[in-house]
Amino acid sequence: MVPRTPRRTLVALGAGGLALSLALAGCSAGGGSDDEGGPVTLSFLTDNTEATVATAEALADAFMKDNPDITIEVETRPQGADGDNVVKTRLSTGEMNDIFQYNSGSLMQALSPDQTLVNLADQDYVDKFDENFIKSVSTDNGVYGVPMGQSMAGAVIYNKDIYEQLGLEIPETWDEFISNSEAIKEAGVAAPIVQTYGDTWTSQLFVLGDFNNVLADDPDWAQKYTENKAKYVDEPALAGFEHLQEVFDKKLLNEDFASAKYPDGVSMVATGEGAQYPILTFAASQLMTTNPEAADVVGTFPLPGPDAGTNGLTVWMPTNTVYVPKSTEGAKLEAAQKFLEFLTTPESCDIQSETTAAQGPYVIDGCELPEDVPAMVSDMQPYFDDGKTNLALEFLSPIKGPALEQITVAVGSGITSAEDGAAQYDEDVKKQAQQLGLEGW
Structure with missing residues (x-):
């Protein structure tokens, strides 16, 4: 069993913020009463990113204000593979929050x-969800998640001032992107392209963010991949690994790419130390936390491929999605459903917009973005409006191997070739595909 950190209860202090008080001693695991009609305490597990925690606490506080018999305790876990x-582990042992x-x-x-999550398909609020979001949290047997956040894109965030000073145009092909990067290097910018392998998950964006270009070449690629009829070691999917190798070989990265972390990468682009950073646009939240003065300086463009005519965004549904494990029962399940329903309201969306910067459009009917979103987000809107988007592979196929971030770090560090890295990843996904019982594996 994974040890849990001490749980704490949020107490509202009005405009002064939030204080944390220890949960009452003597509560059962998870806290609160299971008696019908009595007070209930719910434990809410989130990742430990600053933006996620701030949003979860604000939502819990607002919900508790209107539901005084329900207490929500926010607990955090690491990001990435550790998380x-x-x-x-908690799901498999029945000890999930x-x-x-x-x-x-x-x-x-x-x-x-x-087997592990509560099916939400019979809840009325599911009808509010964008169809693509429903696909991302469903199986043939049920719907399992509620969004806590917006959609986003796997794209390149960039420093608009650097682009303007050097007279650069937004690249629509990979060759133009490399040409821009070399011009930025010649101008003396320390990091034409930022990479942050200290947080290994960030190394995946050259591969995952390229999927719009893969689908542009072969619209059926995701289905073929799921059926074991398409591979990353072959074109068009190999291109993402080749891009990782090329930017390393051409020495276009920040010197500390091996140790720099995600917040460092966002700040480098915000301050002009770095010019471009392939990342998910949830970086808007990080930007507004650490470098809010750069809200209009950091923009977004799609990770370009070989053809300007198909240039577009690879889109993710909200990664901050809320689930209820089957171990939650009785009065706790009723209270959890009430909280999930609250998450689907315009009030909840407004709180999310106020707490952390928007990262893309909401996927719930009735939820609207504020007008003063960062340029990183507003730059995305034309691609959505023009239909120049494609879902990321992980929303079109259940297959994603656990070792991708380690493989992409190795390729992006010059340790492994693009072809070898792609072949390793093709091998990495086999076990998961077999565990899922997919035909052809």
């Missing part, structure tokens, strides 16, 4: 949701 292990935040898409599929 994945916490979630999977009463509600928890986790990814949608293929990572959710790896939780065996039909």
Whole structure:
């Protein structure tokens, strides 16, 4: 069993903020009463990113204000592989928190949701969800998640001032992107392209963010991949690994790429130390936490491929998705459902917009973005409006191997070739595909 950190109860202090007080001693595991009609305490597990915690606490505070008989205690877990292990261990041992935040898409599929999560398909609020979001949290047997956040894109955030000073145009092809990067290097910018392998998950964006270009070349690639009829070692999917190798070989990265972390990468672009950073646009939240003065300086463009005519965004559904494990029962389940319903309201969306910067459009009917979103987000809107988007692979296929971030770090560090890295990843996904019982594997 994974040890839990001490749980704490949020107490509202009005405009002065939030204080934390220890939960009352003597509560059962998870806290609160299971008696019908009595007070209930729910434990809510989230990742430990500053933006996620701030949003979870604000939502819990607002919900508790209107529901005084329900207390929500926010607990955090690590990000990345360590956090994945916490979630999977607690689910498998029946010790999961009463509600928890986790990814949608293929990572959710790896939780065996039909066996471990509460099916929400009969809840009225599911009708509010965008169809693509429903696909990302569903199996043939049920719907399992509620969004806590917006959609986003796997793209390149960039410093608009640097682009303007050097007279650069937004690149629509990979060759133009490399040409821009070399011009930025010649101008003396320390990091034409930022990479942050200190947080290994960030190394995946050159591969995952390229999927719009893969689908542009072969619209059926995701289905073929799921059926074991398409591979990353072959074109068009190999291109993402080749891009990782090329930017390393051409020395276009920050010197500390091996140790720099995600917040460092966002700040480098904000301050002009770095010019471009392939990352998910949830970086808007990090930007507004650490460098709010750069809200209009940091923009977004799609990770370009070989053809300007198909240039577009690879889109993710909200990774901050809330689930209820099957171990939550009785009065706790009723209270958890009430909290999930609250998450689907315009009030909840407004709180999310106020707490952390928007990262893309909401996926709930009735929820609107504020007008003063960062340029990183507003730059995305034309691609959505023009239909120049494609879902990321993890929302079109249940297959995602656990070692991708280690493989992409090795390729991006010059340790492994693009071809070898792609072949390693093709091998990495086999075990998961077999565990899922997919035909052809």
